[in-house]
Amino acid sequence: MGLTTSTKPFKERIADSKKDEFMQKAVAKAQDAQWIKREGARExxxxxxxxxxxxxxxxxxxxxxxxxxxxxxxxxxxxxxxxxxxxxxxxxxxxxxxxxxxxxxxxxxxxxxxxxxxxxxxxxxxxxxxxxxxxxxxxxxxxxxxxxxxxxxxxxxxxxxxxxxxxxxxxxxxxxxxxxxxxxxxxxxxxxxxxxxxxxxxxxxxxxxxxxxxxxxxxxxxxxxxxxxxxxxxxxxxxxxxxxxxxxxxxxxxxxxxxxxxxxxxxxxxxxxxxxxxxxxxxxxxxxxxxxxxxxxxxxxALGGVFQSVLQCIRCGSCLNVCPVYRHIGGHGYGSIYPGPIGAVLSPILGGYKQFKELPFASSLCGACTSTCPVKIPLHELLIEHRKVMTDDLKMMRGFDDVQMRVIGLGTQSPFLFNSALRVAHTGLGVLSTKKNISVENMYQFGGFVNKGPGLVKGWTDVRDLPRPPKYKDSFKKWYQLHKAGEINND
CATH class of the missing domain: 3.40.50.10420 (NagB/RpiA/CoA transferase-like)
Structure with a gap:
């Protein structure tokens, strides 16, 4: 076994974890129970x-x-x-x-x-x-x-x-x-x-x-x-x-x-x-x-560098017991004997980025791990540092995902391109949208939700609802322009 617990690719491990409903319920139950016991003992x-x-x-x-x-x-x-x-x-x-x-x-x-x-x-x-x-x-x-x-x-x-x-x-x-x-x-x-x-x-x-x-x-x-x-x-x-x-x-x-x-x-x-x-x-x-x-x-x-604080760890597992990602994928999804937030930081240091390159991205960066750590390791900040190393220093993220992010960056920093995207978003995403029964008022009033997004968007739409953007005339930006110009009555 060693440091690595699985030879399966990361996405395959995650797919297996998503199917394991018992594991997910067991982890959720343990996290909830440990929260009560842990906070009570600390108090x-x-x-x-x-x-x-x-x-x-x-x-x-x-x-x-x-x-x-x-x-x-x-x-x-x-x-x-x-x-x-x-x-x-x-x-x-x-x-x-x-x-x-x-x-x-x-x-x-x-x-x-x-x-x-x-x-x-x-x-x-x-x-x-x-x-x-x-x-x-x-x-x-x-x-x-x-x-x-x-x-x-x-x-x-x-x-x-x-x-x-x-x-x-x-x-x-x-x-x-x-x-x-x-x-x-x-x-x-x-x-x-x-x-x-x-x-x-x-x-x-x-x-x-x-x-x-x-x-x-x-x-x-x-x-x-x-x-x-x-x-x-x-x-x-x-x-x-x-x-x-x-x-x-x-x-x-x-x-x-x-x-x-x-x-x-x-x-x-x-x-x-x-x-x-x-x-x-x-x-x-x-x-x-x-x-x-x-x-x-x-x-x-890790000594003498930005990751030195990970060596403060006392292996209490508290960060696992508050992590929303661990709650959904369990320990086996990480592919390391050190799962959860601490594993996502420690495993690339011990085993290298080639072996554990996905783990620093298996985090919502909510900071719950940092808040609960009894020796105050800034875990979510170290995960960001790992991403910086892989992206900026090692140039490991230079594939199609990187191209998509660069295109998004260009579009969002250019007022002209961003405004143009808003104008075509409703129509452009129409072919990827589907209708759904309305469960929350107005959530799908603009024509359904996107459930088969392309590229990076797919990771979101596979597990979440992404409402279809409104027509440009109904967008917040247009509303704000009219409101600022005094064309809309504040009443």
């Missing part, structure tokens, strides 16, 4: 905007001094007997993990939910090794694994696109489950399957919400406790983290944990807030062999 915290300012300041400071904090973190891990590997690419990260698995002659590997492990294709690599079995232990990721490694559709709720009956069918097929579709019974089935695997696991692999620079520990926020088992039982632990997921001290981690829990799941704090590292001498459990893989994989492309 209880009090002074939410001040917390956002503090979160932004912490993340901006950390990213600005990233090399220093990464070096400090690495030194402190080493002091505890752990190992740190800096991976420039996904392949380097994958090769390092593979080396550890082979050295340990591991047979069973347990994983907790991690976007970075998905980004670097750890699961396919492990599945390709002889006599190695891997199990995703986050319930949602476990469901996707059982369903032949289905693609995730949300950063926080990966199996959002599935209902409980679909999950029951998957468990029946893969696990021999014979019960009903009650979520409690389904969860118990998953728990029984995982628990034995946990006890026999040789290696545990986790992600990292935040790494603490001044003590070398990692911070994990979870709701199921699976990450704690992944850390505690296997003798070897491998942590994969994006290089930006670091904070100076525990004090800053505490602030970000508060922001993350409220923004991601609408809770005052996640059920399990874990700080962990290599097993200490007086501890009864934990890894004896401890490895941290710090991944770049394109993140440094």
């Amino acid at each position: 209880k915290l009090g002074n939410w905007e001040e917390w956002r300012d503090l979160g932004e300041a912490i993340r901006q400071h950390t990213v600005a001094y990233l090399p220093d904090y990464l070096e400090q973190f690495s030194d402190n891990v080493a002091k505890q007997g752990g190992h740190v590997f800096f991976a420039q690419t996904a392949q380097e990260a994958q090769d390092y993990v593979k080396k550890i698995i082979l050295e340990k002659e591991a047979k069973k590997v347990v994983k907790s939910k991690s976007m970075v492990t998905t980004e670097v294709d750890i699961d396919p690599m492990l599945l390709g090794l002889d006599d190695v079995n891997v199990m995703e232990t986050d319930l949602a990721e476990f469901i996707l694994q059982m369903d032949d490694w289905d693609e995730p559709s949300h950063i926080v709720f990966p199996s959002l696109h599935k209902n409980r009956e679909q999950i029951r069918e998957v468990f029946e097929k893969k696990l021999g489950y014979k019960g009903d579709n009650d979520p409690k019974n389904l969860a118990n089935c998953a728990r029984e399957t995982m628990r034995q695997f946990f006890l026999e696991a040789d290696v545990g692999i986790t992600g990292c919400n935040f790494a603490i620079a001044d003590n070398g520990m990692i911070n994990l926020d979870t709701n199921e406790g699976n990450a704690d088992l992944t850390i505690s039982i296997p003798k070897t632990q491998i942590v994969l983290m994006g290089m930006e997921r670091i904070v100076p001290t525990m004090k800053e981690a505490e602030v970000l944990d508060n922001l993350l829990a409220r923004s991601a799941v609408g809770q005052s704090l996640t059920t399990y807030v874990t700080f962990a590292g290599r097993k200490l001498v007086d501890e009864s459990d934990g890894p004896e062999d401890y490895h941290v893989v710090i991944l770049d994989n394109g993140r440094s492309n």
